[in-house]
Amino acid sequence: MLQSWSKLLDRVLIKITFCRTLPKKHGRKTRKDIENTIVSIRKALMEGNEHESKYLGVGADAIQYRMEKLSFSMDEILSVSTIKRIVKKHGLKVNKRERYIRVKSKKRYTILNPTQIDEMYQMDFVGPRFIKGYGAVSSLNLIDVVCNRVQIEQYDSKSRDNVIGFLIQYWRNNPIPRYLQVDNGMYFIGDFKYPRRFSRFIRFCLYVGVEVVFINPKSPWMNGSIENFNGWFDEKFWDKETFTSLEDMRAKSTHFVGQYNDLSAWKKRNKSLEQINPARILNNSLKIPLGKLPLTKGKIHFIRMVDNDGIISVRNETFEVGREFISEYVWATICLKKQTMEVFYRAKDQDTAVLIKKFEYKLSEVVKDLRLDIGKTS
Template structure:
């Protein structure tokens, strides 16, 4: 049928070029003059396919999504996927809102963009860690484990230099923020106390080996302000291996979001504006941000679904520095033993057995027993006297 139609077009044009009248051609073929003149006009000796039908789709669609919007959707989806975050249409839309992009696409438009770019596939399987086993902390229930870190120094207009204590609950991804002008001992106590009043006191807090967290290299057994604060409140501090910030990966990822979505977007000129803005960002994150590890839920919804009763500080005001040395409690250091077979405890070095080489060990300091106990795969393999000063 299609072949006959094309032959009819060729025949009609040939007859017209030969001098036959349009009326005669149209009557004999059962076609209109408009049809005949259309194909006469379309005839082109240099185009062997001139008799083919052209697409009737408009060259320009008034409601077509701009190409730059499509590229933004693809870029955001890739970034969210790579960060192991929820990367559906709703999450992408919120990211676009944060960027201030106009015009704002609808959820349906975003889904169409994802579909035609084959970006609707889901992850399969779980990540299988490789190499030396690392002693991970539990993170199935709210406040089992917090990760904490300081961001800074940062600067407000003025200039005003400040730091932000960022804390993330590894089970629900709830965050707690506290900006301060320094990371001195009292500021550390104030920051953790203020955050705990909002997100609760954890069983464990995982931090890096910054002086603000452990105290002093000159007095490695002195138990710094944070260690004392934690032990007085039933919290066990866990110090990650030196030079391995990815072990605090959740709070490190959050720090990037904090810098991009808060410091990079909110203009602040005073400490009061900083405090107000930090609290607003914390509340927005906990109530609106969605994560793949929470199956697309928000941190507050994950907390509500757990039905866990949180523990909060008994006093409104934070304790004052210096705190008395605790008499009970434990704190831990995770260390990778290298070929020198030395265990580094805040600058103090202890010999370890050869079988521990290239293994991650947990060094537990028992305050009551005044002992340093070394664990490999939860089995105690060594013990040292450790007189706290």
């Protein structure tokens, strides 16, 4: 018995010794000309002076994208890990831009899970910032949370007229989403003097069949997609360029948006993203009564945190949902057709939200049906 164990041990020791003496396997050696190209592209991206690449950033995916544009074959375009190794080898690393860190709730604050292009947008104002010799300028930024396509426009004020005009122009050429998520800025939500009278922004969205989602106050991380883009806008565009006027900034922003959207599309080239169906575009011949928009049947959503008394505040009006939900996020939906407000909550161990409260939400104003001629299918 001892002899058998001795023989087995000898065989194991021989195998270990043999494996240690084998030469280490290395991956395929990178061609020197390819390595030099990666170094040159990285340096050009870091300098940011080339017109065709100045807004792309400096990451490995941007290097891959530039190599494809420079007609390198897919076999010649190296992996992200290999590009990072080459960048580190040549001392070309840079500090990473801070991204919005999402809280540990893992999106339990929302009941939406958009998966289609043009299903859900996020929108936000950046600014005001000041152009020397001109004055204050703000940028209205819009992003599709699924495909990361963006559209931006700059204005000299944060007004509802500018917001509505921006959306009309965009939705006459691009599909109208189901949801538009924003913060609680007065240009979006309106004033609270009359809680059940809605702003022209809300009325316009209802008029064209869009459900507005208002995030919890002072919680920009809930709008993570647009906030991350805002950081990119600051770093790659606002802080990098010199502007002389509003018109100058608008002209330069077109190139910035084009490069951002091209790179975003390239990053998602291997993902099979579906378009919202049906895709509706705002009817060009439609005359929208902006001066007197009616209330239209639809829904408005609010993400709110329950306070220490078990209460939430929606448009300066309080609703008791229960002390068992203190410090938790809930989702409140106002249905104008039914004139009710339903409150939903998703527990930590649940995949779906459940209805926890329902309130009457009577309106003094007549609520009209959604017009069928608002949009045309693309």
